[in-house]
Amino acid sequence: MIEEAVAAAHRRGWAFVLAATMRVANDLDLAEECVQEAYAAALQSWARDGIPDNPEAWLTTTARRRALDAIRRERTLRSKLPLLVEPEETVEDAAMDEAQDEEPPDDEVADERLRLIFTCCHPALAQEAQVALTLRLVCGVPTPDVAKAFLVSESTMAARITRAKKKISGARIPFRVPHGAELPDRLRSVLAVIHLLFTVGHTAPSGADLMRADLADRALHLARMLRELMPDEPEVAGLLALLLVTDARRKARVDASGRLVRLPDQDRSLWDSAAIAEADGLIVAGLRTGRLGRYVVQAAISALYADAPTYAETDWGQIVELYDRLLEIWPSPVVALNRAVALAMVAGPEIALAEVELLDLPGYHYLPAVRGDLLRRLGREEEARAAYAEALNLAGNEAEREFLAEQLAA
Amino acid sequence: MAQYAVLIYAPDSAHGPDATAEETAPHDRHAAELARSGAMLAAYALTSRDLATSVRGDAVTDGPFVEAKEIVAGFYILEAPDLDAALAIAKLNPACQLGGGVEVRPVAAGGPVER
Numbered sequence: 001m002i003e004e005a006v007a008a009a010h011r012r013g014w015a016f017v018l019a020a021t022m023r024v025a026n027d028l029d030l031a032e033e034c035v036q037e038a039y040a041a042a043l044q045s046w047a048r049d050g051i052p053d054n055p056e057a058w059l060t061t062t063a064r065r066r067a068l069d070a071i072r073r074e075r076t077l078r079s080k081l082p083l084l085v086e087p088e089e090t091v092e093d094a095a096m097d098e099a100q101d102e103e104p105p106d107d108e109v110a111d112e113r114l115r116l117i118f119t120c121c122h123p124a125l126a127q128e129a130q131v132a133l134t135l136r137l138v139c140g141v142p143t144p145d146v147a148k149a150f151l152v153s154e155s156t157m158a159a160r161i162t163r164a165k166k167k168i169s170g171a172r173i174p175f176r177v178p179h180g181a182e183l184p185d186r187l188r189s190v191l192a193v194i195h196l197l198f199t200v201g202h203t204a205p206s207g208a209d210l211m212r213a214d215l216a217d218r219a220l221h222l223a224r225m226l227r228e229l230m231p232d233e234p235e236v237a238g239l240l241a242l243l244l245v246t247d248a249r250r251k252a253r254v255d256a257s258g259r260l261v262r263l264p265d266q267d268r269s270l271w272d273s274a275a276i277a278e279a280d281g282l283i284v285a286g287l288r289t290g291r292l293g294r295y296v297v298q299a300a301i302s303a304l305y306a307d308a309p310t311y312a313e314t315d316w317g318q319i320v321e322l323y324d325r326l327l328e329i330w331p332s333p334v335v336a337l338n339r340a341v342a343l344a345m346v347a348g349p350e351i352a353l354a355e356v357e358l359l360d361l362p363g364y365h366y367l368p369a370v371r372g373d374l375l376r377r378l379g380r381e382e383e384a385r386a387a388y389a390e391a392l393n394l395a396g397n398e399a400e401r402e403f404l405a406e407q408l409a410a
Numbered sequence: 411m412a413q414y415a416v417l418i419y420a421p422d423s424a425h426g427p428d429a430t431a432e433e434t435a436p437h438d439r440h441a442a443e444l445a446r447s448g449a450m451l452a453a454y455a456l457t458s459r460d461l462a463t464s465v466r467g468d469a470v471t472d473g474p475f476v477e478a479k480e481i482v483a484g485f486y487i488l489e490a491p492d493l494d495a496a497l498a499i500a501k502l503n504p505a506c507q508l509g510g511g512v513e514v515r516p517v518a519a520g521g522p523v524e525r
Binding site: 122124170171172173174176178182 | 412491492493494495497498514516
């Protein structure tokens with residue numbers, strides 16, 4: 001019961017509590033340590049005194065108090081060693097004063113979480129570090145689980161996170177929300193991190209299972225949090241819509257034995273119609289703003305697939321048009337490849353194949369897989385088989401490999 | 411306030427031995443702006459690639475230390491409250507628009523020698 005309440009407060013409140021504590025601690029390591037201690041203290045304290053009305057507020061107060069104690073101890077130590085330590089500007093004093101202020105109102109609290117997200121996704125950090133920090137600090141995922149999610153050893157992941165935190169403090173990456181001209185670029189890197197997390201969860205790059213559902217869930221949770229914090233950003237709504245509509249097919253993507261089921265063969269009654277409807281609403285609102293970004297357009301394309309009653313009735317013409325728009329915003333060979341798949345349905349496999357042959361995507365297994373499919377539809381069996389063999393060679397996910405092996409044998 | 415070194419990378423320095431005032435103008439103008447802003451503590455424009463000499467171990471060779479398309483064409487030290495503020499200033503360097511760029515590194519220690 002108490003464990004459940006603490007676990008729930010961890011899921012819901014971790015980012016909030018850490019971000020609010022960071023304001024006092026001014027140091028990620030100290031803040032994180034104090035928040036962990038606060039959650040540990042909650043287990044005992046709540047068992048004794050009952051679960052507080054506002055668990056997040058209790059946790060924040062407890063963590064902030066610990067941070068202040070630590071800073072005070074440090075300051076006392078320093079004042080006793082006046083000859084050994086150079087005087088420094090007193091960030092601690094500022095933190096103390098601020099902490100004694102009234103609790104910030106709700107809208108400012110929301111801002112604190114945003115600061116945390118933008119700090120974790122700062123472009124001065126490598127993207128793999130941004131992703132790891134976001135999972136660790138914004139989602140509160142323990143380091144061993146972050147390591148598991150990216151299939152690296154725990155020590156490698158711990159070192160990656162430590163290095164990133166050292167850069168944040170050493171280079172003084174500020175704990176703030178960028179604004180004005182800075183915002184579009186900085187927001188792009190936040191959205192990229194959430195999208196990457198979802199992509200890794202949606203189709204695991206390697207391993208036995210097609211999906212890592214926990215990662216996809218984390219990404220959805222982050223997209224929702226960001227949407228709540230930045231309700232006026234069309235690309236934030238676009239990303240949430242894209243994740244919702246893609247994830248809506250989750251149950252239909254593999255059969256009972258874990259084998260991959262392709263879109264034409266999926267049981268559409270298994271799709272999450274509530275998620276698709278929510279995405280549709282976001283997309284319509286997003287398209288109406290007129291400021292088309294890549295995520296809104298990608299979501300609109302996915303929604304066209306999802307809204308069709310059957311695969312055959314999909315509005316291929318409009319999908320090709322949207323891909324043309326997407327290529328203008330985001331010229332990428334991956335987009336061109338996806339466009340070719342839709343183009344094959346409108347203009348036939350031969351024209352689509354000609355487009356695919358122009359693309360250069362080294363190591364990307366979907367390219368030969370699409371080529372194999374188009375060649376097979378053209379009756380060029382031998383070439384199709386060679387393409388499937390090439391795809392199989394590049395694919396790392398077992399469910400996908402099995403599917404490709406079947407195509408090769410067919 | 412923290413100090414950051416801004417290393418300016420370009421295919422070559424604009425300040426070669428035969429450089430004209432026209433060639434160095436955008437850089438000189440930028441340096442003057444930085445000096446006026448009060449953020450810059452020290453600045454050095456270096457001469458061109460041709461004048462570089464490198465020492466690795468005992469071996470002395472002609473040319474820049476690292477073989478790359480770009481060389482360090484100059485550097486300066488600026489004072490800023492945090493990395494975002496430092497990057498905002500560093501981004502204005504003309505090198506960023508002229509086929510090069512800048513590297514921003516926090517300064518650990520040092521400064522002009524008192525004599």
